[in-house]
Each structure stands twice: as C-alpha cells, then as structure tokens.
Amino acid sequence: MARKDIPLFPLNAVLFPGGTLGLRIFEPRYLDMVRECTRMNQGFGVCLIMDGHEVGAPALPAAVGTLARITDFDTLPDGLLGISAAGEARFRVLKTRVRNDGLVRGEVRFWPDEPKVPVPVEYALLPTILERLAEQASLPWRNGPRDRYDDAAWVGFRLAELLPLLASERQQLLEMTDPLERLAALRDALPRFQKG
Numbered sequence: 458m459a460r461k462d463i464p465l466f467p468l469n470a471v472l473f474p475g476g477t478l479g480l481r482i483f484e485p486r487y488l489d490m491v492r493e494c495t496r497m498n499q500g501f502g503v504c505l506i507m508d509g510h511e512v513g514a515p516a517l518p519a520a521v522g523t524l525a526r527i528t529d530f531d532t533l534p535d536g537l538l539g540i541s542a543a544g545e546a547r548f549r550v551l552k553t554r555v556r557n558d559g560l561v562r563g564e565v566r567f568w569p570d571e572p573k574v575p576v577p578v579e580y581a582l583l584p585t586i587l588e589r590l591a592e593q594a595s596l597p598w599r600n601g602p603r604d605r606y607d608d609a610a611w612v613g614f615r616l617a618e619l620l621p622l623l624a625s626e627r628q629q630l631l632e633m634t635d636p637l638e639r640l641a642a643l644r645d646a647l648p649r650f651q652k653g
Contacts, residue, residue, distance in 0.1 A: 460551065464490045465502040465561040467518040471627035472503040472525055473614040474570070476544040483537045486560040491527065491540060500526040500545060502563060505628045518561060520550050521632045546570065547631065571610040571636050580640045584612050586647070590619045609636035616643050620650060 466487065472478050482491055494501050503525045504518030525542035533539040548565040555561055576584055584606040591599035598605075605611045617630040620643065633639045 460564055460566050462562060462564050463500065463502050463524070463548075464493070465504055465518050465522070465550070465553065465563045466490070466525070467504050467506045467561065469506055469624060470503070471505050471617075471624060471631050472523040472542075472544040473618055473627075473631060474523060474544050474547060475611060475614055476523075476618050477528075478503065478525060478542045478544065480540050480542065481533060481535075481537050482540060484559075486556075486558045488538065489558065490560055491530070491538065494527055495530075500524040500542075502548060502550075502565060503542075503544070504550065504563075505624055518550060518553065518563070519628055521547060521628070522550065522565075523547050523631070524567070568634070571634070574609040574636050575607050576609050576612055576640065577637065580609070580612075580637075580644060583616060583640055583643060587612055587616050587619070591615070594619070609640055613639035613643060620646065622646065 466480075468480075470478065482488055490501055493499075501524070502518075502522045504522035506517065507519050508517040524545040524547075526545055527540050528543050529541040531539045547568045549568065550563040550565050553561055553563045588599070588606065613630070613636050617627055617639070622630075626646070630639050630642060633642070
C-alpha cells in the first residue's frame with residue numbers, strides 16, 4: 458500500500474481498529490495537530506510510547522500503530538479540549554521526524570484490513586466473555602449486530618481492549634496479522650484473570 462505522512466501521537470495506550478479513544482489535549486503541538494486534522498479531514502497516528510513520556514520532550518513511538526479519526530470534541534470541565542477518536546487502519550512507521558514545535562510526524566505504510574474469519578469452535582468461549590464484559594461496562598456497541606461476535610478480528614480487538622493486559626501485551630496483539638493467532642493468545646491469557 459502507499460506511503461503517507463501523518464502526525465503521530467505517542468501515548469501510554471494502544472488503539473485498535475474499531476476502537477475508541479478519549480483524549481485531553483493541552484500541549485500546543487497537539488492543539489495544532491487537532492486543528493490541522495479537522496481542517497484537512499484527516500486522521501493522526503496513535504502509537505504506544507516505547508521510550509519517553511506523553512508530556513514534554515517528544516517520545517519514541519512504537520513501529521506499529523493505528524490511525525485515529527476525530528469523531529467529536531468538547532470543552533472539558535477543566536477548560537481543556539477533549540476529543541473522541543475512532544481507530545481505523547493499522548500502519549507501520551517507516552521513519553519519523555520531529556517538527557520544531559515537538560510534534561512527531563511519521564512516514565507510514567497502512568496495512569490492509571484483516572479478512573473476516575469466523576470464530577472457530579475452539580475459541581467459542583471468547584465471544585461469550587466479550588459479551589459479558591461489554592454488558593458489565595455498558596459499552597455503547599454491546600447491543601450492535603450479532604454477526605460481529607462471529608468475526609475473529611473484531612472479537613480479538615475488543616477483548617484486547619477490555620481485558621486487563623499490560624500495554625506491551627496489547628501492542629503485541631495489535632501487531633499480529635492473523636486473527637486466529639490473536640484469539641489463541643487471548644485464550645492463553647485468560648487463566649490469569651479468573652478469580653481463584
């Protein structure tokens with residue numbers, strides 16, 4: 458796929474395709490980024506921080522991230538700008554540069570969407586767990602189309618968001634390109650979260 462130059466937002470979080478993210482924006486470089494993305498009707502890349510911090514000097518982003526498209530914005534009670542963004546396509550960062558204002562931009566290559574693969578019978582417990590987690594958290598998509606719960610990629614991405622995983626584990630799941638391999642990793646992680 459074609460290369461594209463996009464602004465990158467290194468965070469201590471992993472955004473998955475189809476996921477949502479709420480952000481408080483206060484640094485000038487990111488306020489400018491939000492204005493630019495809104496004006497140009499384009500997204501920005503969300504990458505897990507591999508070294509550094511969200512605030513201050515530019516952080517080193519992970520090599521794989523997700524395009525985020527701003528879906529809503531609001532003024533928060535503390536007066537800061539709040540934005541909601543939706544995860545779209547994943548990408549690999551080919552090279553980065555830091556602008557004078559500290560904003561990291563990356564030349565990226567987007568990955569194709571994963572194929573729709575039904576959830577195999579050996580992973581049938583995972584959609585059930587996902588439904589329960591979505592109900593408990595009252596997530597807005599919990600009553601959506603039933604057929605999504607038979608899409609291995611969608612189930613894997615949603616479970617990767619909801620289970621109490623380390624950020625590094627979420628990053629590994631994001632970087633997997635086989636939805637069944639992702640489901641296997643999630644199934645293998647489940648015993649850690651069961652109450653004894």
